[in-house]
Amino acid sequence: MANRQAGDEKECHHGPTEHTGDTGGTGDTGVAGETGEAGHPAPAEHGRPRFGVPYDSATMQAVAAGTFSLLGEVWDILPGVFLPSLTHATAFFTRRLPYPEGGAFLELGCGAGVTAVHAAKAGCARVLAADADPQATATARRNAARHGAHRLRTATGDAFDAVGPHDGPFDLIFWNLPYFSVPAGSSWARKGARSLVDVDLHCLRACIGGARDHLAPRGRLFLGLGDVSDLTALTTLAEAHGFRPRLVARGQGAPGTNLDASLEHLLYELDDLRTAAR
Known part of the structure; x- marks a missing residue:
C-alpha cells in the first residue's frame, strides 16, 4: 500500500465523521502499521495489524464459526469467512449505500452477505452476492435464507468472473475492498489474509x-x-477508465466497540465521466 499523501485527505474527505457503537465487535485500540517491502506500509507490526488484535487466517477461522450479531440481527458464519462484527466497515457501508429499489444490485467480495441481504430487504428486485471463496457464498446463502432474502442469488468467482452473461446489468455495484495494498512478494500476500490485503x-x-x-x-x-488505503491509486485507476471518485460518506466506530476504531471508513462513488459528457 502506498503511503497516503497529507494533501489527499484534505482534498477528498468532507462532511461529518460518523461515530457509532452498533457493530457487535469488541477489541482494544489499534496500532500503526510498519513500513513493508518496497516502501509499502505493511498491515501489521509484529503480527498485529492496525486492527487491534493479532491476525492470521487460523485465528479468524476459529473466531468466525457459528453466529454473530450485527445491525440488530443475528447472522450465520462458516469457518474461514471473515467475521463482519470484528470491524465497523460492514455496518457502516450497509447503512450508507443507496439501494436501488426495484433495481439490480451486485456485491463483489460479499463475505457473509450482510450487505447483499440488506439490499434485498431494501427492495432491490435482483441481488447477486459474489465472492472468490465458496465458504463466503455458502454463508451468504445461509443468511439469505435466515432473513428471508429470497431475491438474493450467490455466485463464486474472482471479481466479475463470478457474473454470468444473464446476471446483469446492475443498477448498483458495490465492493468493500481490502484496505491494505501489498506487493506480490510481501509476507502478508503469502499469509492469505484476503479480507485485509489487496x-x-x-x-x-x-x-x-x-x-x-x-x-x-x-x-x-x-x-x-x-483512510489507510492507496487513495492515489484509486484516483489514477479510476481516471484511466473514465471515472472520477467522489467521497460520499466517512465514519469510524466508537472507541472500544470494534477492532478498527483507529481507522476511518470511506464510501466512494465513482462518477462515470463518459456518461456525463453525453
Missing part, C-alpha cells in the same frame, strides 16, 4: 476495469475503502 491492487484494478461492462446505462459504482 495484492498488487488486483481487486481494485478488477473492479474499476470491469465495472462498466456490467453497469446499467445509469448504473452506479460504489467502493468501500479506508
Whole structure:
C-alpha cells in the first residue's frame, strides 16, 4: 500500500465523521502499521495489524464459526469467512449505500452477505452476492435464507468472473475492498489474509476495469475503502477508465466497540465521466 499523501485527505474527505457503537465487535485500540517491502506500509507490526488484535487466517477461522450479531440481527458464519462484527466497515457501508429499489444490485467480495441481504430487504428486485471463496457464498446463502432474502442469488468467482452473461446489468455495484495494498512478494500476500490485503491492487484494478461492462446505462459504482488505503491509486485507476471518485460518506466506530476504531471508513462513488459528457 502506498503511503497516503497529507494533501489527499484534505482534498477528498468532507462532511461529518460518523461515530457509532452498533457493530457487535469488541477489541482494544489499534496500532500503526510498519513500513513493508518496497516502501509499502505493511498491515501489521509484529503480527498485529492496525486492527487491534493479532491476525492470521487460523485465528479468524476459529473466531468466525457459528453466529454473530450485527445491525440488530443475528447472522450465520462458516469457518474461514471473515467475521463482519470484528470491524465497523460492514455496518457502516450497509447503512450508507443507496439501494436501488426495484433495481439490480451486485456485491463483489460479499463475505457473509450482510450487505447483499440488506439490499434485498431494501427492495432491490435482483441481488447477486459474489465472492472468490465458496465458504463466503455458502454463508451468504445461509443468511439469505435466515432473513428471508429470497431475491438474493450467490455466485463464486474472482471479481466479475463470478457474473454470468444473464446476471446483469446492475443498477448498483458495490465492493468493500481490502484496505491494505501489498506487493506480490510481501509476507502478508503469502499469509492469505484476503479480507485485509489487496495484492498488487488486483481487486481494485478488477473492479474499476470491469465495472462498466456490467453497469446499467445509469448504473452506479460504489467502493468501500479506508483512510489507510492507496487513495492515489484509486484516483489514477479510476481516471484511466473514465471515472472520477467522489467521497460520499466517512465514519469510524466508537472507541472500544470494534477492532478498527483507529481507522476511518470511506464510501466512494465513482462518477462515470463518459456518461456525463453525453
